[in-house]
Amino acid sequence: MGTASTTDEELLRTLYAEHAGPLFHYVLRLTSGDRQWAEDVVQETLLRAWQHPAAFEPARGPARAWLCTVARHVVIDDHRARRARPAEVDGEALEQASERTRGEDEIEQALQSWAVADALRTLSPDHRAVLLETYYRGRTMAEAADVLGIPLGTVKSRTYYALHALRLVLRERGIEP
Secondary structure (H helix, E strand, O other), X not given: OHHHHXXXXXXXXXXXXXXXXXXHHHHHHHOOOOHHHHHHHHHHHHHHHHHXXXXXXXXXXXXXXXXXXXXXXXHHHHHHHXXXXXXXXXXXXXXXXXXXXXXXXXXXXXXHHHHHHHHHHOOOHHHHHHHHHHHHOOOOHHHHHHXXXXXXHHHHHHHHHHHHHHHHHHHHOOOOO
């Protein structure tokens, strides 16, 4: 049991010694100079390498090429995850937004709500249904798929096209979403 642990540690040390420096410089370019992010990506890449020692068999080609590919995928996944999450704001920004909302004219809000409801009526029944479930009832895409009895991928594509169509209708009416 102690031998496997020693072998794992040696593999990790060897990976780090041989590849961490060049990999870090490669990832630094991918992360637009963000050193912290680059360090995290290198750590994640080396961890994945340690978890998949078969990737370093000579028949599979150069180890560094595999490491660079894994690092590139980690950066892409991180970038997608960051885009998918809403931006974080501090308490002061939330208070300011809340104050602005309270100060808005209620009549303007009512008119906009009416315009959006009217625009929704111009959409196809399928598009209206996915928007109703995902936006107005607050369901996840998977929950909406279950409720509507359609595949998840269909919910995703219908939501995308429904929002696109809704934006166009609102723009035609002079309302910028």
